[in-house]
Amino acid sequence: MIPLNTTPGLPPTRKKLVVVGNGMAGARLVEDILAADPDHPFDITVFGDEPYGNYNRILLSNVLNGTQDPKEIFLNPLAWYADNHVTLHAGKRATRVDRDAKVVYADGVEEPYDVLVFATGSRPFVPPIPGTTHRGVFVFRTIDDCRNIAAYAKGKKSAVVIGGGLLGLEAAKGLMTHDVAVTVVEMGPWLMGVQLDEAGGKVLQQTIEKLGITVKTSASTREFAADDHGAVRAVVFADGSEVEADIVVISAGIRPNKELAAECGLACDRAVLVDDTLQTGDPSVFGVGECVQHRGVVYGLVAPIWEQTKALAARLTSTNPDAVYTGSKLATKLKVMGVELASMGRVSDVKPTDEVVTFAEPGRQVYWKAIVRDGKVVAGCLLGDLGPADEVVSYFMTERPAPARRLELFFGSGTRTQGADFSLADMPDDKQVCDCNGVCKGTIVKAIQAGKTTVQSVGKATRAGTGCGSCKKLVEGLIEAVNGEVKADPSEGWYVPAVPLDKPSLVAEVKTRGLKSVSAVLRELGTGEDEKSKNGLASMLKGLWGTEYVDERDARFINDRVHANIQNDGTFSVIPRMYGGVTSADDLIKIGEVAKKYAVRMVKVTGGQRIDLLGIKKDDLPGVWRDLGMPSGYAYTKALRTVKTCVGSEFCRYGTNDSTALGIALEKTYQGFEFPAKVKLGVSGCPRNCAESTVKDVGVVATEGGEWEVLVGGAAGAHVRKTDVLCRVKTREEAIRVIGRFLIYYRDNAKWVERTYDFVPRIGIEELRGIIVNDSLGIVADLDAEVEKTAAAYVDPWLERDNPAYAGQFEDVRTVPLPMA
Amino acid sequence: MSATLARVPLCTLDDLPVGLGRPFRVGDTPIAVFRTRAGKVFAVDATCPHRGGPLADGMLAGDQVVCPYHAFRFHADTGACDQPGVCSIATYPVEVIDGAVTVTL
Ligand SMILES: Cc1cc2nc3c(=O)[nH]c(=O)nc-3n(C[C@H](O)[C@H](O)[C@H](O)COP(=O)(O)OP(=O)(O)OC[C@H]3O[C@@H](n4cnc5c(N)ncnc54)[C@H](O)[C@@H]3O)c2cc1C
Ligand code: HEM
Ligand code: SF4
Ligand code: FES
Numbered sequence: 044m045i046p047l048n049t050t051p052g053l054p055p056t057r058k059k060l061v062v063v064g065n066g067m068a069g070a071r072l073v074e075d076i077l078a079a080d081p082d083h084p085f086d087i088t089v090f091g092d093e094p095y096g097n098y099n100r101i102l103l104s105n106v107l108n109g110t111q112d113p114k115e116i117f118l119n120p121l122a123w124y125a126d127n128h129v130t131l132h133a134g135k136r137a138t139r140v141d142r143d144a145k146v147v148y149a150d151g152v153e154e155p156y157d158v159l160v161f162a163t164g165s166r167p168f169v170p171p172i173p174g175t176t177h178r179g180v181f182v183f184r185t186i187d188d189c190r191n192i193a194a195y196a197k198g199k200k201s202a203v204v205i206g207g208g209l210l211g212l213e214a215a216k217g218l219m220t221h222d223v224a225v226t227v228v229e230m231g232p233w234l235m236g237v238q239l240d241e242a243g244g245k246v247l248q249q250t251i252e253k254l255g256i257t258v259k260t261s262a263s264t265r266e267f268a269a270d271d272h273g274a275v276r277a278v279v280f281a282d283g284s285e286v287e288a289d290i291v292v293i294s295a296g297i298r299p300n301k302e303l304a305a306e307c308g309l310a311c312d313r314a315v316l317v318d319d320t321l322q323t324g325d326p327s328v329f330g331v332g333e334c335v336q337h338r339g340v341v342y343g344l345v346a347p348i349w350e351q352t353k354a355l356a357a358r359l360t361s362t363n364p365d366a367v368y369t370g371s372k373l374a375t376k377l378k379v380m381g382v383e384l385a386s387m388g389r390v391s392d393v394k395p396t397d398e399v400v401t402f403a404e405p406g407r408q409v410y411w412k413a414i415v416r417d418g419k420v421v422a423g424c425l426l427g428d429l430g431p432a433d434e435v436v437s438y439f440m441t442e443r444p445a446p447a448r449r450l451e452l453f454f455g456s457g458t459r460t461q462g463a464d465f466s467l468a469d470m471p472d473d474k475q476v477c478d479c480n481g482v483c484k485g486t487i488v489k490a491i492q493a494g495k496t497t498v499q500s501v502g503k504a505t506r507a508g509t510g511c512g513s514c515k516k517l518v519e520g521l522i523e524a525v526n527g528e529v530k531a532d533p534s535e536g537w538y539v540p541a542v543p544l545d546k547p548s549l550v551a552e553v554k555t556r557g558l559k560s561v562s563a564v565l566r567e568l569g570t571g572e573d574e575k576s577k578n579g580l581a582s583m584l585k586g587l588w589g590t591e592y593v594d595e596r597d598a599r600f601i602n603d604r605v606h607a608n609i610q611n612d613g614t615f616s617v618i619p620r621m622y623g624g625v626t627s628a629d630d631l632i633k634i635g636e637v638a639k640k641y642a643v644r645m646v647k648v649t650g651g652q653r654i655d656l657l658g659i660k661k662d663d664l665p666g667v668w669r670d671l672g673m674p675s676g677y678a679y680t681k682a683l684r685t686v687k688t689c690v691g692s693e694f695c696r697y698g699t700n701d702s703t704a705l706g707i708a709l710e711k712t713y714q715g716f717e718f719p720a721k722v723k724l725g726v727s728g729c730p731r732n733c734a735e736s737t738v739k740d741v742g743v744v745a746t747e748g749g750e751w752e753v754l755v756g757g758a759a760g761a762h763v764r765k766t767d768v769l770c771r772v773k774t775r776e777e778a779i780r781v782i783g784r785f786l787i788y789y790r791d792n793a794k795w796v797e798r799t800y801d802f803v804p805r806i807g808i809e810e811l812r813g814i815i816v817n818d819s820l821g822i823v824a825d826l827d828a829e830v831e832k833t834a835a836a837y838v839d840p841w842l843e844r845d846n847p848a849y850a851g852q853f854e855d856v857r858t859v860p861l862p863m864a
Numbered sequence: 865m866s867a868t869l870a871r872v873p874l875c876t877l878d879d880l881p882v883g884l885g886r887p888f889r890v891g892d893t894p895i896a897v898f899r900t901r902a903g904k905v906f907a908v909d910a911t912c913p914h915r916g917g918p919l920a921d922g923m924l925a926g927d928q929v930v931c932p933y934h935a936f937r938f939h940a941d942t943g944a945c946d947q948p949g950v951c952s953i954a955t956y957p958v959e960v961i962d963g964a965v966t967v968t969l
Contacts, residue, residue: 114934119949120947122914123951125951504948562901572924572926573930574923574924595883596881596884597882597883598883599923600932601923611915613916613918849881850878850886851879851880851881851886854886856887856894856910857886858889859888859891862870
């Protein structure tokens with residue numbers, strides 16, 4: 044490395060900019076600085092209390108309700124900081140600022156600064172109610188809160204959200220998707236008191252009650268009651284009444300994080316005080332975001348923050364040294380629980396001289412209201428139908444005189460052009476379309492011109508429309524304006540993204556053309572190439588062609604190439620088969636010896652009744668397999684995984700049939716069968732069901748009379764579903780046969796990665812029973828033949844240890860010396 | 865960055881499986897070398913900037929490497945990532961002459 048700035052003539056004076064807080068405001072400020080001036084004079088350091096890069100907080104609601112994965116909401120991953128030479132102290136909370144020495148202190152870190160910016164945001168307000176520390180009581184602010192709530196919600200029945208504001212309702216919506224009965228408790232007389240007046244609040248309440256949420260207004264909470272184990276059980280109100288609550292989410296407002304600033308002597312009121320230059324009382328110290336109070340206002344939405352960071356960035360980089368922030372007029376369009384809502388100004392704040400214009404259509408849950416003061420729109424809310432929202436907002440924002448016939452606010456003058464294209468074309472490129480993610484028209488138009496012609500793909504490319512979703516209509520309009528038409532997304536029905544055919548048509552094409560390899564299918568029928576399509580086609584073709592399948596290894600994911608599961612440090616885990624979860628002293632000794640010989644980092648009993656050796660290097664895999672001398676457990680792939688069994692009638696005093704023998708037989712018969720998704724089996728020896736057969740893809744339970752009940756379509760992972768009963772059979776052989784038919788039918792008819800818990804309800808258990816038990820389609824003989832063919836094709840993949848299928852299959856990094864200079 | 869570039873003989877073309885990659889360490893630099901089904905050979909950084917995924921174990925999607933950990937994609941020619949805001953990875957010129965693969969770095 045060449046040390047920086049030793050060459051004369053290069054900019055010698057770099058200034059140290061320290062940002063405390065890596066949330067929406069802090070990270071956006073850094074982005075704005077980089078955008079304003081790529082050659083800015085700062086060495087930037089950011090402290091972030093949360094141990095991550097920066098993520099889009101307003102999308103947390105989507106994470107909680109499961110429509111977005113946590114990973115999708117990250118804005119800047121850790122690598123982005125490094126790439127832009129920004130030092131990020133992730134997971135470090137700044138604990139003290141010394142303004143005389145100009146140093147920020149955090150646990151083990153000292154950062155001197157020339158310019159300091161507070162962007163510490165706010166934290167949830169937890170009211171002083173007894174019981175807030177019980178297990179099951181949460182707040183809703185960070186990605187970890189979301190994860191914790193989602194994890195805790197599993198299997199729970201009831202949830203109470205304290206607070207009927209915007210966030211509380213978002214939390215309620217998120218909780219609904221976790222199959223709990225949700226009650227929203229609001230202290231005020233109606234919901235969303237900040238944005239709505241009483242009539243609007245009532246309309247909203249009716250709408251969300253229709254979604255199955257209970258709303259309790261004017262309710263004051265006395266305490267959270269816990270059960271004997273310290274887990275919350277109920278919310279108790281001032282009048283002594285109770286509502287059952289396995290989970291409580293408190294969303295009772297926020298409090299700015301002003302303490303750090305206050306402790307170093309900066310003037311604070313409700314938040315850190317800043318002037319129009321966003322400067323605090325100290326000329327080297329600034330503030331942006333929810334932690335600041337500007338002209339008496341503390342904002343709680345992102346739109347004003349975007350304006351603040353832009354102004355401060357312009358000032359700091361001197362790209363516009365006179366930039367000021369003079370406050371934001373807040374007009375927000377939101378989607379709360381599927382209800383569209385626009386709100387501006389303070390609607391509940393009506394003066395006697397104000398004119399109030401309202402329109403209500405209770406049947407459709409539509410409610411519009413505008414408050415006109417001195418001839419101008421000063422506040423408004425629209426609910427249920429946002430038809431006139433843009434018009435009302437524009438009167439509010441521009442402060443131009445409201446139409447003399449006030450109802451034209453909502454219904455226009457009757458002559459106004461309604462065409463969306465007209466106004467869209469006129470919209471300037473830098474006009475923000477998506478307020479949640481701060482995406483401007485120009486960015487969206489560029490994406491459309493680059494070929495993104497569905498709302499979804501525009502969202503993927505620009506993030507527009509992926510927040511509250513209220514701008515999707517505008518995005519659609521832009522696509523129409525730029526491209527002429529919006530493409531529907533036909534890809535939904537395709538088996539894999541790269542081949543525009545659904546599964547039956549794809550199978551037919553593949554058969555008529557005799558396409559036996561993934562590359563052949565992609566060449567003849569494909570429109571592109573991506574890894575998911577390759578995996579999906581490989582699985583399908585293998586099922587279709589059996590031994591004739593041309594197995595191209597580059598169509599397989601790493602796990603399927605080396606027959607082991609890749610771990611987060613690049614090593615692998617090895618799980619040998621242990622039929623029915625039954626092992627022997629000799630096998631255990633062998634496993635132990637292998638674990639010692641290869642210094643296995645962890646030996647773990649898995650949830651599937653077998654033993655996992657973790658931390659194996661790629662080059663050691665063949666040796667480990669050879670020394671074990673056991674077949675692969677297929678724990679790494681979409682195939683038959685395990686058959687869990689209980690001890691059954693061999694030992695158990697309740698057992699009515701031999702569950703271990705059936706389990707072992709099933710596993711020996713169906714080992715190596717590959718499917719569109721993983722398949723787990725369970726066999727229990729009596730209805731006590733110790734092998735948890737009722738939450739398996741295929742479960743078998745011995746009845747009191749010693750028959751076998753065959754169950755299908757269960758799940759107990761992220762998704763929990765109880766199996767449906769397929770049939771009852773008398774003998775072990777019948778059970779094995781009927782299960783084989785089901786497995787093949789599933790293999791050949793499920794979509795790629797469709798688990799049985801989706802497949803079974805999609806087809807319907809009656810229909811399946813007809814096909815598999817009563818042979819309604821006359822295909823049972825074919826299914827049986829397919830079972831035999833597939834079983835015959837089984838070869839233990841671990842035998843490749845002696846015969847690698849391609850160069851370097853089991854080789855780690857090869858070291859090559861640099862030639863001598 | 866060092867001022868002088870070195871051309872380093874790596875392996876034979878047959879050492880590279882079709883449609884897949886292999887990891888090398890050249891001097892101190894870990895790289896991943898791929899051979900596409902269309903016959904192109906290219907080299908990029910071995911480690912994903914996201915969470916350190918071993919890119920040589922990744923699959924190819926056309927001219928992009930797909931990280932085996934979380935499926936971030938990186939382009940063979942530019943190293944650019946498909947995720948907005950994620951840094952790109954370095955790419956290294958590769959030559960194949962008479963079945964001998966050399967990389968310049
Ligand atoms: C679930 C949810 C949904 C929302 N939905 C919307 C919406 O739809 N539309 C909208 O406009 N707004 C919405 N908001 C509000 C919006 O997210 C906030 O206005 C915005 O995040 C505020 O940005 P900020 O940077 O000021 O604070 P934050 O994003 O909270 O960032 C502050 C960061 O500073 C860190 N920090 C604090 N103290 C220190 C310290 N001493 N040292 C180091 N780091 C520290 C914190 O850990 C935090 O990461 C929502 C908020 C939530 C929680
Ligand atoms: C395609 C995109 C991504 C995918 C598929 C992905 C996937 C994953 C997965 C599977 C995990 C493990 C989760 C678990 O243990 O339950 C994880 C963890 C993590 N990811 Fe990503 N991720 C993606 C993007 C990102 C981005 C952009 C960041 C930005 C910093 C990020 C940061 C993290 C962090 C910090 C963790 C650890 C979380 C924890 O320990 O709880 N991820 N990711
Ligand atoms: S399921 Fe029945 S037979 Fe099997 S172990 Fe439990 S009690 Fe015994
Ligand atoms: S480590 Fe490469 S995508 Fe996560």
